[in-house]
Every structure is written in C-alpha cells, then in structure tokens.
Amino acid sequence: MTPVTRRAIVQRGLLGGLLLLLGGGTGLALLPSRKVVETVPPLLALTPSRFQVLVAFAARAVPAGADAVAVALGVDRTLSYGSPEVRQDLDRLLGLFENALPGLLFDGRALPFTRLSPEGQDAVLESWRGSRLALRRTGFQALRKLCLAAYWVEEQGWPGVGYAPPSGLNRYAYDDSKVGTPEWIAAQPAEKRP
Amino acid sequence: MTRLASIRSSPRVVDGSAAASDLELGADVCVIGTGAGGAVTAAVLAEAGLDVLLLEEGGYATSDDFTMRERDVVPKLYQEAEARATADAGIAILQGRAVGGTTVVNWTTCFRTPEDVVDHWAKRHEVGGFAYGDLVPHYEAIERRLAIAKVEVESLNANNRALYDGCKALGWEADTLRRNVYACMQTGMCHLGCPVNAKRSMLVTIIPDAIDRGARLVFRARADRLEVERGAVQRLRGTLLDAGGRAPTGRTLSVRARRFVVSGGALNSPALLLRSGLDSGGVVGTRTFVHPALGSLALYDRPILPFEGAPQSAASHHFAHRGDDVGFFMEAVPWYPGLGATAVPGYGAPHLALMREAPRSALHVALLIDGFHDDVPGGRVTLRPSGAPLLDYPIVPRLWSAFRFAQKRMAEMQLASGARRALSLHDRPAEVAGREDIDAAVDALRWEIGAVPVFTAHLMGGCRMGDDPASSVVRSADLRHHTVENLHVIDGSVFPTSLGVNPQESIYGLARLAATRIAGAPR
Structure with a gap:
C-alpha cells in the first residue's frame, strides 16, 4: 500500500485526505439519514443532504435553544464566498460526520450522526475533538468555528455577553480624503485644531 | 479638499x-x-x-x-x-x-x-x-x-493597558503604538x-x-492571468x-x-x-511568512470591555530576539462576537460560559517572527484546481517550541497585570491562577494542529x-x-x-x- 504522506493529504484537500485514510471511494456503506429539517430552504453552497447534517451539528455546538437552522444557513452563506474546493471539502467533511462506517471505526457507533440521540452526538463531537488524527481534529474545529461564528454574528446573543456596539455613526463620517494632513489641519479654524 | x-x-x-x-x-x-x-x-x-x-x-x-x-x-x-x-x-x-x-x-x-x-x-x-x-x-x-502618530499611554483601552502594565510589572519592554488615525472616536x-x-x-x-x-x-474585476511573450x-x-x-x-x-x-x-x-x-x-510561492499568532485569554475581576477603544495600541517586543530560538512580539487584539467565538475554546454550554466572561476579559496574542532560521522555511503558495491560491504552511517543531514559550510568557504577563486567571485557547485549555502553575500547565498541553487555534493577519x-x-x-x-x-x-x-x-x-x-x-x- 502506498504510504499516506502529509503532502498526499494536502494535495487531495483536507477531507480528500481523510477519505484516503479511510479507503474512501471503495463503497462506504451509508445508512439512511434522519431528516432533521422537513423543508430545506434555498441554499447557496451546500447540498440539502449535507445541510441536514450541519443543522444537527449546529444544534449541539451553539447555545441550547438557538435556531440551528438559522445557524446552518449562516454557515451556508459563509461557504458561498469560498472557493469550489473549500465547498467540496466541507461537503466531504459533513459526509464523514454522518457516515456510520467510519463512525463505527472511530466512535463505535453504528448509526448516522443525524440518527443519534443528543448524548450520542455529543460523544461523536468529543471523539472528533480529541482525536489522534489531525484531520479529524481540524475538521471538527472547522465546523465548530463556522457554526459559532454564524450564531454570534447575529444580535440575539449579544446582551448576554455585554456586547452593545453603537450604530448609525456613519453619519459622522469625514467626507474629505485629506483629513489629518498638516495642510488640512492648518486650514481648519483655530478653535477646531487639535 | x-x-x-x-x-x-x-x-x-x-x-x-x-x-x-x-x-x-x-x-x-x-x-x-x-x-x-x-x-x-x-x-x-x-x-x-x-x-x-x-x-x-x-x-x-x-x-x-x-x-x-x-x-x-x-x-x-x-x-x-x-x-x-x-x-x-x-x-x-x-x-x-x-x-x-x-x-x-x-x-x-x-x-x-x-x-x-x-x-x-x-x-x-x-x-x-x-x-x-x-x-x-x-x-x-x-x-x-x-x-500616523503615537498613542498616549493614558488613552490605551483596558485590553491594551493590561498588556502594557503586565509587561512593565515584569520589567519587560513595552510601548504604545503608532496608528494611522485622525480624531479617532x-x-x-x-x-x-x-x-x-x-x-x-x-x-x-x-x-x-x-x-x-x-x-x-x-x-x-479579477485578474486571471498575464499573457507573456518575448519577455x-x-x-x-x-x-x-x-x-x-x-x-x-x-x-x-x-x-x-x-x-x-x-x-x-x-x-x-x-x-x-x-x-x-x-x-x-x-521560487514563486515559496518562503511565505505569516507571523503565526497564538492567543491567551485573561479573566479579570474588573471591567475590561475589550470591544471598546482603539483595538491595538500597545505592544511588547521584549522577546523579539531570542538567538537560535524563534522570537515573537505580543499585542492586544479586539473582541467581536463572531470572531471571538471562534477563538474561545469549546462549544455548547461551556463555550457560552466563557463568552459571558467577555466584558471582564482581555485577549492577547504572541506573533512568531518567522523566516530568520534555516529550519523555519515558511509556507508555499500553490494553486487549487480552480486557480485559487492555497497556502501550505506546516508548523515546524521550532515554531511549536516558540509557541510553548510564548504561551507561558503571555500567562505571566496577564497575571502580572492583575488577571485572576489566564487561559490558553487550546481546545482543552490550560488555566492558571498563579505564576508557579504556568510551566506545568502549559507543558501538559497538546501542541499540534486542531488542538490549538493559530491565526494570521x-x-x-x-x-x-x-x-x-x-x-x-x-x-x-x-x-x-x-x-x-x-x-x-x-x-x-x-x-x-x-x-x-x-x-x-x-x-x-x-x-x-x-x-x-x-x-x-x-x-
């Protein structure tokens, strides 16, 4: 068997490498997923099936009670600004998260991620998080960061963390490119000079 | 005008x-x-x-x-x-x-x-x-x-002031920064x-x-390629x-x-x-350097409000020159909920608990000075199949060693500035309340990708x-x-x-x- 080098993994992209490690493409058995969202909204980057997995992940990652569908839509929006390869990597990552076969290998679970209980899903997250495989750790972190960023850029969580940015300051914006230059300062009325 | x-x-x-x-x-x-x-x-x-x-x-x-x-x-x-x-x-x-x-x-x-x-x-x-x-x-x-003008010490926000004061308390070099602003609000x-x-x-x-x-x-307008003929x-x-x-x-x-x-x-x-x-x-694409940056979160009993005031206005270059070891400089960074949430460790309820500490927390970073040691070759830019750039930047052992040293110094600085606790941003962080605990806690951390967030700007x-x-x-x-x-x-x-x-x-x-x-x- 050809050794799997770091370079080989990088060349195949983040998740391509992980699939390689798992013997991906040789017929991974997929048990059917659970429909987490009955009607998938229009998406910019993800496929509907991967979106279902992302919603399930988001529900465990963001604060309890948050709208996981809205979070997943935020992630989809972020991904729409990435390269095609980044979107493909995320697609593969979500596929692996869901797939029961590698799940059985690494986590001892025989069900797709979406079919697990919340406790079972948390166990999968912990397994990826602390994995000895860098690709699993970084894959977990990528999903974690995307979901948390998508949740926290929205205002609903801000009061709880004391964040209250100002708004409407734009109307005080300088409309002069020369502001702050010695010539500009000299041209200001004396009472307005610093 | x-x-x-x-x-x-x-x-x-x-x-x-x-x-x-x-x-x-x-x-x-x-x-x-x-x-x-x-x-x-x-x-x-x-x-x-x-x-x-x-x-x-x-x-x-x-x-x-x-x-x-x-x-x-x-x-x-x-x-x-x-x-x-x-x-x-x-x-x-x-x-x-x-x-x-x-x-x-x-x-x-x-x-x-x-x-x-x-x-x-x-x-x-x-x-x-x-x-x-x-x-x-x-x-x-x-x-x-x-x-461009230098910031006065008195105008530092609490996040930057903590870095400045912590360094000074330890006898380390620190200074205010010069900023390209005028009448900053x-x-x-x-x-x-x-x-x-x-x-x-x-x-x-x-x-x-x-x-x-x-x-x-x-x-x-995206530039796709230059057509070169006859030199x-x-x-x-x-x-x-x-x-x-x-x-x-x-x-x-x-x-x-x-x-x-x-x-x-x-x-x-x-x-x-x-x-x-x-x-x-x-040669093109090689020797790409990024000042790989590692964070440390300090929790205080007093308000810090790291989202207010000039985000970056103090720095320490005390450890910039470390001979055979990779040097670094320390700066404060601002906190925004989306960006901050990606830096704060964990997920779910524990993550939320740390997010709630934001008003009393300060975030500082150590930026490694890469490119000056033969075994720190930097990264390489290649092309993805779509033509987009891809940076392959392996974090080599000498950089991990510098990160470990820098993590300890940041914790020292934060505790010296009055923090009640200093946390690494590792997925399972080191958390220290006393200077004597730092070495053991940081040495026990996992120093590998996916276990600790590293970023570059x-x-x-x-x-x-x-x-x-x-x-x-x-x-x-x-x-x-x-x-x-x-x-x-x-x-x-x-x-x-x-x-x-x-x-x-x-x-x-x-x-x-x-x-x-x-x-x-x-x-």
Missing part, C-alpha cells in the same frame, strides 16, 4: 459587476490590487503623469457600508468571509478583499521596517537595491499623509471598517489621491464578478499596458504569477525580492521581475522574511520607493 463621495461616483471608477459588455482597456500602467502596495504605487505613478489603471477583485465599500455588524461587513471586506485557512486548516487567515485591501480592516498599527531587518535582507538575501536610509523619506511622507470597530473614516486607510486617502490625479479604477507582458486577462463578488458575470476583462504592477498581496500575487506560467524556477513573502535571479522573483532596486521587463510586484509578497512588526507601513514605504524609481525611469 477631495470629497470621498465624489471619488466613489467619479466616471473614472467603474463597477465591473455592472458592465454590460466585456471590458477592453488600455493604460500606461495597470496596477492589480488596491491595498497598501497597489494604492501607493498608483498614486505615485499618476502623480508622475502616467495613465494608471487600478484593478480590484473586491467591492467598493464605503463608510456607509460599515454598519459595525460582522454579519453585514465581513463578507464584503474579507477573503472568503474570514473563513480562509491554510491547506491543513492549521492556521486561520484574515485578509482583506475590497478597494483599499487589508488597510480597510486592519487594526491601524504602524511600524517602519526595523533597520536590523533591512540589514539582514542585504546580508542574507542579496537585497542590494536600497538601504534603510533610502526608505526613510518615504516613511516620512506616508506618515504625514496618513496622520474609539469605536473599536477597526476590524469592520471605520464607520467615521478616522482610520486613514488607502480607501479614504491614497486611492482618492490617485483618482484625483487621473487614475482609473475598475472593481469587481514582456502583452495583455492581462480577467473576469468580472457579480455584485456580491461570488460568481463571474460572464463578462471578461482585457488590459493592454506598457507596464504591469502586481499588488495582490502575499497569496494572490504569487497565485497570479503561477497562473501565468511565471514560477521563476520554482500578516501575510508576507512568496514573490521575494533579491538580486540573485536564482533565488528571487523581482530585483530589489525597483521590484521589477527578473526576466519579464515590464512586470513589477509591489506588495508584501516581496519581503524575503517576515518583519517582526505589523506590515502595513513597511509596504507603504517600499512601494513608494519602488514607484518613485519607476516614475523616474525612462519610459
């Missing part, structure tokens, strides 16, 4: 997304990229009377767009909406993508290139085209134009574009200067992007010019050269300058390509090493020097 609104609506500024047909343009000089390097170059060459065409892949956002909300602003101003990362996802990359480039979103810190770094380039990297003294008048001119929103234009970014200063002097600008660039081929910057409109761009300047920054410039078949014998190298064509891409005197006579690279990608300081002023100064020499050259 130059009204910014009039610049934005000038007939010389063209929105590529709205073009009804393919664009075929000509110019004396075509400058690709409008960040620190491209903007300064364009202004100098336009001042010299040349017909300058600026191209920008990003959009033309203004203070009206800077709503101080990450959701609105990040997709408009950052590459890949802040989700860019290195090939193995080990390092998150913050890089601007807009008219004005990263200068629109940086935290306003200004340093001249340290003189010892310029000397090192001359001695070790065959940079003989200029000396530090040649750069000084250009720094001075830029400092006047951008109102201390909104803390530098990261999201200054809503009041107090930040003197390229967007509101040098680009208007260039337009005033006759330069033209096409934004939402010269004959034409640039590009793609016009939709208003969101996500997809091609189906319209194309073609530019003929007597001279081309590549100023896309340390990932996009090498990528453009590679797409154009200009790999300089395998400083991208350097990849098209390095030097006077040996076998080991560099452009000559140092005027940053002209070694073999393509009408091609220059003018941006942070030409640095042969990292800088050990925040890079924006280094780029301004070097760009101004190179552009001045180009303007004075026979046409």
Whole structure:
C-alpha cells in the first residue's frame, strides 16, 4: 500500500485526505439519514443532504435553544464566498460526520450522526475533538468555528455577553480624503485644531 | 479638499459587476490590487503623469457600508468571509478583499521596517537595491499623509493597558503604538471598517489621491492571468464578478499596458504569477511568512470591555530576539462576537460560559517572527484546481517550541497585570491562577494542529525580492521581475522574511520607493 504522506493529504484537500485514510471511494456503506429539517430552504453552497447534517451539528455546538437552522444557513452563506474546493471539502467533511462506517471505526457507533440521540452526538463531537488524527481534529474545529461564528454574528446573543456596539455613526463620517494632513489641519479654524 | 463621495461616483471608477459588455482597456500602467502596495504605487505613478489603471477583485465599500455588524461587513471586506485557512486548516487567515485591501480592516498599527531587518535582507538575501536610509523619506511622507502618530499611554483601552502594565510589572519592554488615525472616536470597530473614516486607510486617502490625479479604477474585476511573450507582458486577462463578488458575470476583462504592477498581496500575487506560467524556477510561492499568532485569554475581576477603544495600541517586543530560538512580539487584539467565538475554546454550554466572561476579559496574542532560521522555511503558495491560491504552511517543531514559550510568557504577563486567571485557547485549555502553575500547565498541553487555534493577519513573502535571479522573483532596486521587463510586484509578497512588526507601513514605504524609481525611469 502506498504510504499516506502529509503532502498526499494536502494535495487531495483536507477531507480528500481523510477519505484516503479511510479507503474512501471503495463503497462506504451509508445508512439512511434522519431528516432533521422537513423543508430545506434555498441554499447557496451546500447540498440539502449535507445541510441536514450541519443543522444537527449546529444544534449541539451553539447555545441550547438557538435556531440551528438559522445557524446552518449562516454557515451556508459563509461557504458561498469560498472557493469550489473549500465547498467540496466541507461537503466531504459533513459526509464523514454522518457516515456510520467510519463512525463505527472511530466512535463505535453504528448509526448516522443525524440518527443519534443528543448524548450520542455529543460523544461523536468529543471523539472528533480529541482525536489522534489531525484531520479529524481540524475538521471538527472547522465546523465548530463556522457554526459559532454564524450564531454570534447575529444580535440575539449579544446582551448576554455585554456586547452593545453603537450604530448609525456613519453619519459622522469625514467626507474629505485629506483629513489629518498638516495642510488640512492648518486650514481648519483655530478653535477646531487639535 | 477631495470629497470621498465624489471619488466613489467619479466616471473614472467603474463597477465591473455592472458592465454590460466585456471590458477592453488600455493604460500606461495597470496596477492589480488596491491595498497598501497597489494604492501607493498608483498614486505615485499618476502623480508622475502616467495613465494608471487600478484593478480590484473586491467591492467598493464605503463608510456607509460599515454598519459595525460582522454579519453585514465581513463578507464584503474579507477573503472568503474570514473563513480562509491554510491547506491543513492549521492556521486561520484574515485578509482583506475590497478597494483599499487589508488597510480597510486592519487594526491601524504602524511600524517602519526595523533597520536590523533591512540589514539582514542585504546580508542574507542579496537585497542590494536600497538601504534603510533610502526608505526613510518615504516613511516620512506616508506618515504625514496618513496622520500616523503615537498613542498616549493614558488613552490605551483596558485590553491594551493590561498588556502594557503586565509587561512593565515584569520589567519587560513595552510601548504604545503608532496608528494611522485622525480624531479617532474609539469605536473599536477597526476590524469592520471605520464607520467615521478616522482610520486613514488607502480607501479614504491614497486611492482618492490617485483618482484625483487621473487614475482609473475598475472593481469587481479579477485578474486571471498575464499573457507573456518575448519577455514582456502583452495583455492581462480577467473576469468580472457579480455584485456580491461570488460568481463571474460572464463578462471578461482585457488590459493592454506598457507596464504591469502586481499588488495582490502575499497569496494572490504569487497565485497570479503561477497562473501565468511565471514560477521563476520554482521560487514563486515559496518562503511565505505569516507571523503565526497564538492567543491567551485573561479573566479579570474588573471591567475590561475589550470591544471598546482603539483595538491595538500597545505592544511588547521584549522577546523579539531570542538567538537560535524563534522570537515573537505580543499585542492586544479586539473582541467581536463572531470572531471571538471562534477563538474561545469549546462549544455548547461551556463555550457560552466563557463568552459571558467577555466584558471582564482581555485577549492577547504572541506573533512568531518567522523566516530568520534555516529550519523555519515558511509556507508555499500553490494553486487549487480552480486557480485559487492555497497556502501550505506546516508548523515546524521550532515554531511549536516558540509557541510553548510564548504561551507561558503571555500567562505571566496577564497575571502580572492583575488577571485572576489566564487561559490558553487550546481546545482543552490550560488555566492558571498563579505564576508557579504556568510551566506545568502549559507543558501538559497538546501542541499540534486542531488542538490549538493559530491565526494570521500578516501575510508576507512568496514573490521575494533579491538580486540573485536564482533565488528571487523581482530585483530589489525597483521590484521589477527578473526576466519579464515590464512586470513589477509591489506588495508584501516581496519581503524575503517576515518583519517582526505589523506590515502595513513597511509596504507603504517600499512601494513608494519602488514607484518613485519607476516614475523616474525612462519610459
């Protein structure tokens, strides 16, 4: 068997490498997923099936009670600004998260991620998080960061963390490119000079 | 007076997304990229009377767009909406993508290139085209134009003051920073574009200067490749992007010019050269440096409010020179909920509990000074199948060793500043309350990718300058390509090493020097 080098993994992209490690493409058995969202909204980057997995992940990652569908839509929006390869990597990552076969290998679970209980899903997250495989750790972190960023850029969580940015300051914006230059300062009325 | 609104609506500024047909343009000089390097170059060459065409892949956002909300602003101003990362996802990359480039979103810190770094380039990297003294008048001119001034200690926000006080308490060097702001309202929103234009970014200063002097600008225009024949660039081929910057409109761009300047920054410039078949014998893309940055979170019993005030206004270079070990410098960073949430460890309820500490927390970073040790080769930019750049930056053992040392020093500094606890940002963090606990706690951490977040906002190298064509891409005197006579690279990608300081002023100064020499050259 050809050794799997770091370079080989990088060349195949983040998740391509992980699939390689798992013997991906040789017929991974997929048990059917659970429909987490009955009607998938229009998406910019993800496929509907991967979106279902992302919603399930988001529900465990963001604060309890948050709208996981809205979070997943935020992630989809972020991904729409990435390269095609980044979107493909995320697609593969979500596929692996869901797939029961590698799940059985690494986590001892025989069900797709979406079919697990919340406790079972948390166990999968912990397994990826602390994995000895860098690709699993970084894959977990990528999903974690995307979901948390998508949740926290929205205002609903801000009061709880004391964040209250100002708004409407734009109307005080300088409309002069020369502001702050010695010539500009000299041209200001004396009472307005610093 | 130059009204910014009039610049934005000038007939010389063209929105590529709205073009009804393919664009075929000509110019004396075509400058690709409008960040620190491209903007300064364009202004100098336009001042010299040349017909300058600026191209920008990003959009033309203004203070009206800077709503101080990450959701609105990040997709408009950052590459890949802040989700860019290195090939193995080990390092998150913050890089601007807009008219004005990263200068629109940086935290306003200004340093001249340290003189010892310029000397090192001359001695070790065959940079003989200029000396530090040649750069000084250009720094001075830029400092006047951008109102660069040193911050008073009394005006530091609590986040920066903690770093300053902690270092001083330990007898370490620390100082306030110089910032390119005028009448700053201390909104803390530098990261999201200054809503009041107090930040003197390229967007509101040098680009208007260039337009005033006759330069033209096409934004939402992506440079795909340079067509080179007979030792010269004959034409640039590009793609016009939709208003969101996500997809091609189906319209194309073609530019003929007597001279081309590549100023896309340390990932996009090498990528453009590679797409154009200009790999300089395998040199292009190599020795890319990023100041890999590691964070430490300090929790206090007093309010810190790290989201208020000038985000970055103090630094310590006490550990910049460590001989055989990799040095680093320490700075404070601002806290925004979306960005902060990615730095705070964990998920679910434990993550939320740490987020709630935000008003009483300070976040500091150690930035490793990469590129000065033989076994720290930096990263390499290659092309993805789609042609987008991909940075492969392995974190080598010497960097991990420096990270471990830096983590300990940051914890010491934070505790010395009065923090009740200091936390690493590891997925399973070290948490210390006393100086005596630091070594054991940090030594027990996992030091590997995916176990600790590393990020960069400083991208350097990849098209390095030097006077040996076998080991560099452009000559140092005027940053002209070694073999393509009408091609220059003018941006942070030409640095042969990292800088050990925040890079924006280094780029301004070097760009101004190179552009001045180009303007004075026979046409």
